[in-house]
Amino acid sequence: MSNLLERLRRRGWRMTAQRRVVAEVLDGEHIHLTADEVLTRATARLPEISRATVYNTLGELVALGEVIEVSSVGRAKRYDPNAHHAHQHLVCSGCGAVRDVHPGGDPLAALPDSERYGFAVTGAEVTYRGLCPDCT
Amino acid sequence: MSNLLERLRRRGWRMTAQRRVVAEVLDGEHIHLTADEVLTRATARLPEISRATVYNTLGELVALGEVIEVSSVGRAKRYDPNAHHAHQHLVCSGCGAVRDVHPGGDPLAALPDSERYGFAVTGAEVTYRGLCPDCT
DNA sequence: CTCCATGCAAAAGGTTTGCACTCCC
């Protein structure tokens, strides 16, 4: 429980049944769901929620910086509610499962000024790839 | 010119006019094109090439390990013909432009065994994000 | 009471597929 909901309330985020359910689904399991999986789980709790609302809400959570968009395997993005702890992702090339990992050091430090080409660099994401125990 | 075409021929890759044009387009500019941009440039050289063939060919080049799929900004993947030199990507959050960069050190080294959770880890990609000079 | 959020359904990408035809090896 990282209390995504409570953080949202504290930030004055307008609360509705739909938004609460989406936040609960994301916060409940610490796996990385696709929008469609969020919709399925949300529908189980609140049958009248619509696909558009799930997308709207996910997009807003990403814009607020409370949720991170992760592209894994396949076309659908996955959503990671663990935005407040620095971490990276380990993706299974077989089944697309995503695990949080915590490597040492700051990846940004590896990029010297001479390799920044005038960009204002704001962050770095590392994606480790491999096969999970089940897919080996 | 890194001779993508020649490498493909040497690997016994079945050559056709369409495949040659796709390879030439990728190898010609060292920027990171979307499938649609590849189609546009390929059509300029060979008007009868079809969208499906471009997708088929790109998918095959990726499977062969000669081209890398990069997800930048937006929904469309970009294709990087520079698969034979270790490098990472610097992506502009504004316009989606992708630049190759060469940070120091091996990103895999940052992930200790204790953070691998039984995965057979095969690689790591680093995506640096920021704003390019034009978008600042 | 006033917006903002929602539902519905349609549209918009981007990518994949089925099938008959072509042409490289």
Next chain:
DNA sequence: GGGAGTGCAAACCTTTTGCATGGAG
């Protein structure tokens, strides 16, 4: 000559959008 590659168009999947309704603050 045979099987891989191609073109066309339709299907598919994911995400976005327009618009009228509904509910939070």
